[in-house]
Amino acid sequence: MSGRNARRGRRPLHLMRTAAVLVLLDTLAQAALAGLFVTGDLDLLTWHSANADALAALTLTQAAAALLVRWRQGGPLWPVGASVLLTVLVGAQQALGQARILAGHLPLGMAIFGLATALTYWTWTFTPTAADARMATVEVTE
Incomplete structure (x- = not known):
C-alpha cells in the first residue's frame, strides 16, 4: 500500500479518535456546566442545554466513524x-x-461519561491489521 493509500486507510480510525475525544471532553464540559449551575449561576442552564445538542451531534458523528472503522478497517462490531x-x-x-x-x-x-471513556480508551488502543482490512473488504464485496 502506498503512503497516500495508507494514510487514507487510517482516516476512519483518526475520525473515530477525534470524535471520541470530543465526546469525552464535551461530556466533562456538561458536568462542569451542571455543577456551576447548581452553585447559583442560572444562565449556565441555557449553556448546559445548548451544549447537550452539541453532544448529541458529536455522538452521531462518533457512531458513523465507528461504522466506518468496522467497514473499512475490520474493527470489531x-x-x-x-x-x-x-x-x-x-x-x-x-x-x-x-x-x-x-x-x-x-x-x-455518569453512565454516559463511563461509556464515553471506554470508547475513547478503545480508539487509542485499537490497531487495525492488514488482515482486518482485507476481511472488511471481503465482507463488503460478498
Missing part, C-alpha cells in the same frame, strides 16, 4: 453498538433533563 447506545443515552439524558427528572438525569450522566 461492539464499538458500533456502544456508539449507537451512547447516542441513544444522550437523547434520553436530554429528555430527562428537559423534564427536570434529576433522579434519572444525574446517574445517566
